[in-house]
Amino acid sequence: MELIQSQKGKDLLLSGGYRYRKARTNTDGSVSWRCAETACRGRVKVSLENVVVNVTRQSHAPDPAKNEAKKSVSNMKWRAADTLEKPRQLIQGSTRGINLEASVHLPSYNASQRTVERIRQRGEVSCPNPGSVADINIPVALQVTSRNLNFLSWDSGQNDPHRIFMFGTK
Ligand SMILES: [Zn+2]
Known part of the structure; x- marks a missing residue:
């Protein structure tokens, strides 16, 4: 299981080839996640020990290649925000080792370059000073x-x- 950020900066959980959006944090500290496919009722729960428990079955096949691509894009975005790497180095670094099947889901090099520039202009992912x-x-x-x-x-x-x-x- 892995955590990444979505296009909109929300947390996404990758597990077993599926993507999940955070639904809620439960009183026992575990976190409930629901499948990122809107029509799907698939759900999992992640315990405090980081164990993934299936709650509701998926109604479709997993897509590990797509998850792999999403992970690499997420990695590229945080490197854009948090490092001073040059765009070329950064894009190559975050897509290194990705397999052919996953690479078809990646944005083009030019699109990636624009994303990196946009993130750097905005100074995105800066942490605000917490009040409490x-x-x-x-x-x-x-x-x-x-x-x-x-x-x-x-x-x-x-x-x-x-x-x-x-x-x-x-
Ligand atoms: Zn699903």
Whole structure:
């Protein structure tokens, strides 16, 4: 399972070749996600230990190649926002190792270049100063290491007035 950001900057969960949008955080700290395909009722729940539990079955086939492409675009966007890499280097770096099947879902080189320029002009993904611990929203790009390993190992939640984050890799 992996977390990426959608076109609109929302969190997306990739799991088993499916894409999910965040539905809600449950009182036990687990998070419910629903399939990104609007007509689909597929749902999963992710426990605090980061275990994905199927709740409702998918009504269509998974598309791991498309997920692979989305992941690479998401990676390109955060590199555009958070690094000083040159566009060419950045686009090549984020699509390196991607297989042929996934590459057909990628935007063209020129489109990617425009995206990188747009993000840099806007200074997107800058973190606003939080007013309280409940306002802290750690961007997906900062929840993983450069090797794509989970780095935010625990978050006691927005409702905790003494909110605690734990960072680290296994
Ligand atoms: Zn679905």
